Amino acid sequence: AQKVTQAQTEISVVEKEDVTLDCVYETRDTTYYLFWYKQPPSGELVFLIRRNSFDEQNEISGRYSWNFQKSTSSFNFTITASQVVDSAVYFCALSEAGLLYNQGGKLIFGQGTELSVKP
């Protein structure tokens, strides 16, 4: 069965610290997609990144970086030099090509990690 696990429920750091949010997924499909979303206090889910299962290259976007390792079924997210504005709940999600036609490409979400960055 498909599953996304974000074992860290809450993380608290001081501004300028680096922080890594863990995401472990389970799937039997060979074609799948992984996502990270940010949910600030306002509630809207903001898309951060999408990776497909055939592209294991790590990605960096400003202070954000993602480490995708199929061998450990992990897709971890690191924020470098954290800022107060990074405080939010972060969700990792999975979508499988095999479920496309009977479950509409639905996103399977982890439970989220609440990141608090203190000044």
Place this chain on the structure above:
Amino acid sequence: SQTIHQWPATLVQPVGSPLSLECTVEGTSNPNLYWYRQAAGRGLQLLFYSIGIDQISSEVPQNLSASRPQDRQFILSSKKLLLSDSGFYLCAWNLAGLAGGQVQPSTDTQYFGPGTRLTVL
């Protein structure tokens, strides 16, 4: 560019009352549309998805229903709300897939609206 709207932003309703939440997308045609609910425990659950007008699929059996009267409009309804319907309702869209000229579901990125916070008392 594409934008997605939801209203109302906040709603407080008594148990047993009806519900209608609206979602509209601008700047794109033939989107796939989705309704998710986020309960207090933070997990998001897919309720309904739609690949076209009057084409709705339900993921979880409950007292909610969805309709898509226009291409870019998705409505979540209930005839009688339950306490357990309280939560944060999020609408999302993505680009539809195409196969043989037919619109299909897609694993393209889903973009979310601002959400509706529903409290049932």
